[in-house]
Amino acid sequence: MSKKMHTTLKVNGKQEEFLAEPRELLIYTLRERLNITGPHIGCETSHCGACTVTIDGKSVKSCTMFAAQAEGAEITTIEGLGGPDDLHPLQEAFKEHHGLQCGYCTPGMITRATKLLEEIPNPTEEEIRFGMAGNICRCTGYQNIVKSIQAAATEMNAAKEAAE
Amino acid sequence: MIPAAFEYYRPKDMDGVLTLLAEHGDDARVMAGGHSLIPMMKLRMADVPHLIDMQDVGGLSDIEITNDSIRIGAMVTQSDIIAHDGLSEVAPILREAALQIADPQVRYMGTVGGNVANGDPGNDMPGLMQCLDATFTLIGADGERDVPARDFYEAAYMTAREDEEVLTAVTLPLPKGGYAYEKQKRKIGDYATAAAAVQIVKNGDTCVSASIAMTNLSDTPIYSADAGAALVGTSVDDAALKAAVSAMDGDIDPTEDNRGPIAFKKHVAGVILRRAIERAWSRA
Numbered sequence: 001m002s003k004k005m006h007t008t009l010k011v012n013g014k015q016e017e018f019l020a021e022p023r024e025l026l027i028y029t030l031r032e033r034l035n036i037t038g039p040h041i042g043c044e045t046s047h048c049g050a051c052t053v054t055i056d057g058k059s060v061k062s063c064t065m066f067a068a069q070a071e072g073a074e075i076t077t078i079e080g081l082g083g084p085d086d087l088h089p090l091q092e093a094f095k096e097h098h099g100l101q102c103g104y105c106t107p108g109m110i111t112r113a114t115k116l117l118e119e120i121p122n123p124t125e126e127e128i129r130f131g132m133a134g135n136i137c138r139c140t141g142y143q144n145i146v147k148s149i150q151a152a153a154t155e156m157n158a159a160k161e162a163a164e
Numbered sequence: 165m166i167p168a169a170f171e172y173y174r175p176k177d178m179d180g181v182l183t184l185l186a187e188h189g190d191d192a193r194v195m196a197g198g199h200s201l202i203p204m205m206k207l208r209m210a211d212v213p214h215l216i217d218m219q220d221v222g223g224l225s226d227i228e229i230t231n232d233s234i235r236i237g238a239m240v241t242q243s244d245i246i247a248h249d250g251l252s253e254v255a256p257i258l259r260e261a262a263l264q265i266a267d268p269q270v271r272y273m274g275t276v277g278g279n280v281a282n283g284d285p286g287n288d289m290p291g292l293m294q295c296l297d298a299t300f301t302l303i304g305a306d307g308e309r310d311v312p313a314r315d316f317y318e319a320a321y322m323t324a325r326e327d328e329e330v331l332t333a334v335t336l337p338l339p340k341g342g343y344a345y346e347k348q349k350r351k352i353g354d355y356a357t358a359a360a361a362v363q364i365v366k367n368g369d370t371c372v373s374a375s376i377a378m379t380n381l382s383d384t385p386i387y388s389a390d391a392g393a394a395l396v397g398t399s400v401d402d403a404a405l406k407a408a409v410s411a412m413d414g415d416i417d418p419t420e421d422n423r424g425p426i427a428f429k430k431h432v433a434g435v436i437l438r439r440a441i442e443r444a445w446s447r448a
Binding site for chain 2: 002003005021022023025044045046047049052058059060061063064065066068069071112116130131132133134
């Protein structure tokens with residue numbers, strides 16, 4: 001067994017410190033060590049995107065990163081975007097537009113979509129489909145996911161305009 | 165999926181990296197984005213007792229464009245390539261290829277250096293860099309040396325890089341003329357069934373130079389000088405296209421796998437190369 005490493009992460013605004021073996025994958029740190037169970041384990045082979053979190057401004061599949069690599073990083077998971085009483089516009093839009101059925105892929109979908117809308121605030125359907133291509137959904141057929149993201153974009157752009 | 169235990173290092177400079185490599189030899193591996201290496205470690209197909217994370221080593225993330233060349237640091241990610249306006253202007257084929265690699269999340273992590281150094285025949289950048297006649301810079305205990313991309317690949321995962329060396333940069337002459345990177349894959353995130361990189365220069369109605377390389381159709385990328393030569397001096401008409409495809413077909417050596425039997429791969433390679441040449445020619 002290799003030496004445990006002291007690791008510090010900022011997850012959803014909260015400073016976390018722990019000792020972990022270097023081989024500990026970030027998804028396990030989040031789910032089992034920190035009890036942040038929004039990011040899911042789907043395929044565990046960097047394909048499905050259910051484990052997507054935002055790390056220092058990048059959408060990352062947390063099953064393909066060691067916690068040690070994220071030392072010092074700022075991480076946002078679905079829990080950091082909104083809660084039952086203050087839903088993020090994307091969470092609200094997925095609910096309103098039936099952007100989920102079983103919900104397993106949804107935390108990864110929404111976390112990825114926040115970054116997509118940051119980069120392209122008013123995306124076309126094609127840009128959404130291309131930008132969400134790293135997230136797989138086996139229920140919806142994607143149509144309502146696209147609609148949800150479009151609706152959230154409209155909502156977020158209107159809110160931004162109102163604030164200006 | 166939990167990889168076998170390993171020691172993790174995050175040196176602050178290249179000296180630190182080279183010291184670790186000298187100490188541990190082929191028991192050590194350097195890691196950039198990790199999106200090829202970590203999956204292999206999880207499957208326990210890669211045994212890496214000493215993992216050297218390159219993220220704190222400075223000076224490897226720059227894109228420098230001069231009047232006649234482009235230098236891309238090894239830690240530049242696919243997503244950096246896509247987002248870099250200057251690069252898309254002078255070498256749009258890089259962006260076109262990067263957009264066809266993996267998926268958005270992987271492109272934030274996956275690097276040019278990792279993609280070319282790994283030696284996986286499925287990676288897209290090696291064939292692309294052979295088409296563009298790039299040079300790879302390697303650093304080791306005895307200093308730096310340059311190896312042309314066209315001489316770098318020996319077999320699957322076997323390259324001219326020694327165990328104690330690190331690939332630090334990719335340098336290429338400014339590409340000229342029309343371009344295309346055409347890739348056939350089964351789904352987003354998959355490696356190519358066949359892919360073709362084409363850069364072509366036109367004078368009037370005549371092709372004056374053409375460079376062609378193929379991906380995932382042998383245990384190395386394939387630079388097909390004969391396929392390029394088949395186009396030079398022609399108007400890239402149907403006969404020239406057929407000659408180029410036939411020359412390429414003689415250079416590749418695909419194997420049967422879950423992407424299909426050999427005959428199918430050769431067929432797809434021909435279709436993809438024809439499309440790539442036609443698109444590059446239309447842009448020349």
